[in-house]
Amino acid sequence: MSDWYGYNKDCAPWTLFYRTFAQSKGSLACNKAIEIWSYHTGSGTLPAVNDIVYTSPTSPTTLTSGTYGMRTTSVGSPTNKFVVNTSGVVTSTSAC
Amino acid sequence: MKFIDTDLQDYAGNEITVFKNKDNATIMEFPAGSWLDNTNFYAKLFLGKCDACTDFYKDSFKDFTYNSVLVAGLGFGLIPNELDKVNNCSKIDVVEINQEVIDYHNISKHLSSEINIIKHDIFEYTTEEKYDLIIIDIIWEEEDMSEAQVELLTSKFMDKNLNKEGVLYIPVKKKWLVNK
Numbered sequence: 001m002s003d004w005y006g007y008n009k010d011c012a013p014w015t016l017f018y019r020t021f022a023q024s025k026g027s028l029a030c031n032k033a034i035e036i037w038s039y040h041t042g043s044g045t046l047p048a049v050n051d052i053v054y055t056s057p058t059s060p061t062t063l064t065s066g067t068y069g070m071r072t073t074s075v076g077s078p079t080n081k082f083v084v085n086t087s088g089v090v091t092s093t094s095a096c
Numbered sequence: 097m098k099f100i101d102t103d104l105q106d107y108a109g110n111e112i113t114v115f116k117n118k119d120n121a122t123i124m125e126f127p128a129g130s131w132l133d134n135t136n137f138y139a140k141l142f143l144g145k146c147d148a149c150t151d152f153y154k155d156s157f158k159d160f161t162y163n164s165v166l167v168a169g170l171g172f173g174l175i176p177n178e179l180d181k182v183n184n185c186s187k188i189d190v191v192e193i194n195q196e197v198i199d200y201h202n203i204s205k206h207l208s209s210e211i212n213i214i215k216h217d218i219f220e221y222t223t224e225e226k227y228d229l230i231i232i233d234i235i236w237e238e239e240d241m242s243e244a245q246v247e248l249l250t251s252k253f254m255d256k257n258l259n260k261e262g263v264l265y266i267p268v269k270k271k272w273l274v275n276k
Contacts, residue, residue: 028138
């Protein structure tokens with residue numbers, strides 16, 4: 001398959017999770033409401049280090065760099081936080 | 097409280113850049129990729145005015161009153177602005193290590209002149225002033241400050257610069273240290 005597709009070309013099942021919008025600090029991310037869903041390329045229920053986070057399962061758009069709160073369900077406060085770099089790659093995660 | 101975004105000037109320097117993002121929110125970006133945004137939530141959370149927030153932030157300020165405040169770390173000045181415009185604190189001093197951040201404020205002029213900005217490293221800053229509250233807001237994440245640095249700040253400010261029952265507060269580290 002050509003690299004022209006660029007993203008999810010193997011139709012790997014990306015994992016749905018829920019997150020906040022980008023925050024400048026982890027403390028802010030953990031205290032914001034969950035507002036939107038995203039998809040990550042890892043095998044866990046939530047993104048882990050080196051996973052890539054996309055805004056939709058068919059979109060080549062990765063998250064903008066920053067710190068985000070996250071959880072597996074859409075209702076409630078973030079259970080964990082993660083940091084993504086400018087390539088959308090998760091560089092760290094930790095509990096809220 | 098946040099600033100009106102159009103009151104915040106854009107700025108391109110060697111150490112900080114201030115710009116509007118696609119949503120017209122103002123961002124202050126630092127070289128390592130860390131950034132701050134002009135948002136109401138920042139001061140609300142860190143000054144305990146957020147009912148839905150975690151217990152540490154919500155409960156720490158319960159029954160605590162303060163009037164004189166030293167803030168370490170300026171950024172956009174969201175915390176000093178809240179202390180000035182909303183809390184009506186009588187004394188607000190801010191210690192900022194980065195001259196360019198101070199230069200930006202001198203150009204943008206969005207902070208009240210009642211707020212006294214001092215160029216210094218908080219770890220080396222000494223003063224005879226006494227405060228009800230000292231807020232250390234110089235880090236992005238908990239791991240950015242060691243426990244040894246917390247102890248250094250505590251030993252430096254607790255007895256000398258805090259009034260009785262005054263508090264040394266490091267929000268990102270979730271430290272609320274009362275001068276008993």
